[in-house]
Amino acid sequence: MFKSPRTQWENILTKPLVKQTKFLNKVCSVNRKDNLVIRQAFFENLSFALVKQIFKLVKNVIKADGIDFSFQDLILDRLLWVSEISHLYPEDREVEENIIFGEGYHVYTACYYDLDLIIEFINSHDDINSVCDLGSGTGRALLYMALEVDRELEYVGLELVNERVEFTNSIAKYFDLKNLFFKTCNFLERPNDFLGFDGYYLYDPVGTDDVSLLVSYFEKMISDGAKFYILFISGWDDLMLDALDKLETLEKIDSIKSRKQQDRYVNFYKVI
Numbered sequence: 117m118f119k120s121p122r123t124q125w126e127n128i129l130t131k132p133l134v135k136q137t138k139f140l141n142k143v144c145s146v147n148r149k150d151n152l153v154i155r156q157a158f159f160e161n162l163s164f165a166l167v168k169q170i171f172k173l174v175k176n177v178i179k180a181d182g183i184d185f186s187f188q189d190l191i192l193d194r195l196l197w198v199s200e201i202s203h204l205y206p207e208d209r210e211v212e213e214n215i216i217f218g219e220g221y222h223v224y225t226a227c228y229y230d231l232d233l234i235i236e237f238i239n240s241h242d243d244i245n246s247v248c249d250l251g252s253g254t255g256r257a258l259l260y261m262a263l264e265v266d267r268e269l270e271y272v273g274l275e276l277v278n279e280r281v282e283f284t285n286s287i288a289k290y291f292d293l294k295n296l297f298f299k300t301c302n303f304l305e306r307p308n309d310f311l312g313f314d315g316y317y318l319y320d321p322v323g324t325d326d327v328s329l330l331v332s333y334f335e336k337m338i339s340d341g342a343k344f345y346i347l348f349i350s351g352w353d354d355l356m357l358d359a360l361d362k363l364e365t366l367e368k369i370d371s372i373k374s375r376k377q378q379d380r381y382v383n384f385y386k387v388i
């Protein structure tokens with residue numbers, strides 16, 4: 117009898133790792149050119165709750181060396197629908213060094229390993245009930261948080277490029293996520309749009325020329341009495357790191373070396 121891909125996932129989730137590994141290698145196989153071939157039908161019509169369980173399965177199989185480690189992000193991105201996004205990032209020679217190229221595709225987003233640190237932090241700080249991603253891009257960060265944070269938060273992504281916002285809102289709608297919303301907005305021109313969140317997540321949010329303006333908005337919010345956290349993955353933008361480090365009204369709670377991307381740190385600040 118034909119079993120739908122969704123039923124097959126549900127069934128395999130109850131089975132031991134050996135069987136899960138075999139199944140994952142059936143739906144994600146490696147061809148003779150060492151490319152990953154994904155059987156699309158197995159990645160469609162899955163609920164967010166099921167995707168959450170499949171994420172665990174994928175991570176377990178990878179941990180046990182059951183599938184090539186380098187395919188992890190491709191598989192996870194496909195599950196969240198944030199793959200095939202190159203058209204949303206037209207190549208720009210000026211910023212090429214900031215684009216991370218992968219196997220046949222590129223992303224311009226934080227890696228899952230660093231996002232795990234952000235999620236661990238949010239999970240251990242129950243005073244965070246809302247998170248704003250300043251420059252939400254193609255949504256990997258907020259979608260992953262919505263998937264893995266152990267309680268339901270409100271998530272808002274502000275993004276300059278309307279096509280990216282349409283794309284991310286379509287994913288939120290596809291998964292029926294009422295607590296995740298993306299808005300087209302230049303947050304440097306509309307600072308009121310990001311008032312009132314418990315946490316601000318930043319990953320290369322602005323160019324060096326605009327760092328002082330963005331930091332001045334945080335300063336103003338603090339002087340107006342706002343209390344919040346800043347979850348900042350720093351890298352090439354040391355200017356932003358220095359500016360936040362120098363703010364006397366911010367306590368730097370932690371700074372952890374990126375597990376994957378060289379010269380990056382995952383930094384956690386709290387308004388004193």
Ligand SMILES: C[S@@+](CC[C@H](N)C(=O)[O-])C[C@H]1O[C@@H](n2cnc3c(N)ncnc32)[C@H](O)[C@@H]1O
Binds near residue numbers: 224253277
């Ligand atoms: C490096 S991406 C980060 C993506 C996302 N935060 C993540 O971690 O997956 C930065 C994004 O910020 C957006 N951006 C830059 N300046 C902005 C501004 N002033 N207002 C809104 N979005 C902006 C860019 O268009 C880009 O999509």
